[in-house]
Amino acid sequence: MTTDESALARELRADGIDVADVRLSPERVAVAYTTTLPAERPAHGEMGRVCNTVIDLVEDGDLEPLRVDATSLRFENDVQATWHVEAEWLDELTGYRISEEEFSARVLDTVETDPEVDRDADAPHAIVVADDEPGRPAGDGGSQ
Template identity: 90%
Template sequence: MTTDESALARELRADGIDVADVRLSPERVAVAYTTTLPAERPAHGEMGRVCNTVIDLVEAGDLEPRRVDATSLRFEDDVQATWHVEAAWLDDLTNYRISEEEFSARVLETVETDPDADVDSDAPHASAVANDEPGRPAGDGGSR
């Protein structure tokens, strides 16, 4: 079974994430969510729930390991931070080559709280990925 955008959005919502948008491509998962804690830095608990949802789907065979680009929003157009997970980290974790602690440390090192800073165009954040995919079908992909 393969997870689609609406199924991923439902899984994230079931895990307490206020999904603003979800996009899937063969290489990436892009998630934008509204935080419940609009501080300077993203809430680690919310980051963990997003990661755990993806990890559970990978472990169940419903999603191939792929890069996850996440954008935490304070409000609709107010980016709190961006962060990501590399596909190799998901593969390493689910195959017991790294610990949960190592995985978490790697993810936390990717947090960027200055989303206006120059970013590598080969590593778009979730909001950029979500906005550059034409012809997306209507559904429960999380777009409001």
């Protein structure tokens, strides 16, 4: 894996995602982004751009298939929704064992519009509770 948090944040921004925070561990990627469409449900186009960025990095060998936990923010500290991608879905998609339609359907099935979130006093936004990821101090994490 050659991608770090700053590089992932840059790639997401290059794909039009307003990144609030990125955290990368050996088990998962956590992304918080501010939506351009603050409706009740997250914009599918933004979800797709986050997924495509990760898929491209996996296909290029710059990122291992990892679970992706995403938090869509309406604005700072106002969570619109959470959603996720399982590592095995990325592996199946990039290995041509599932279609893009199947992958998308699985991701859309994970959307939670009333999620439980942990408000980290050191972070300027809410991050999804990751039960296997220990708390860590605020750092660059891709923040602007």
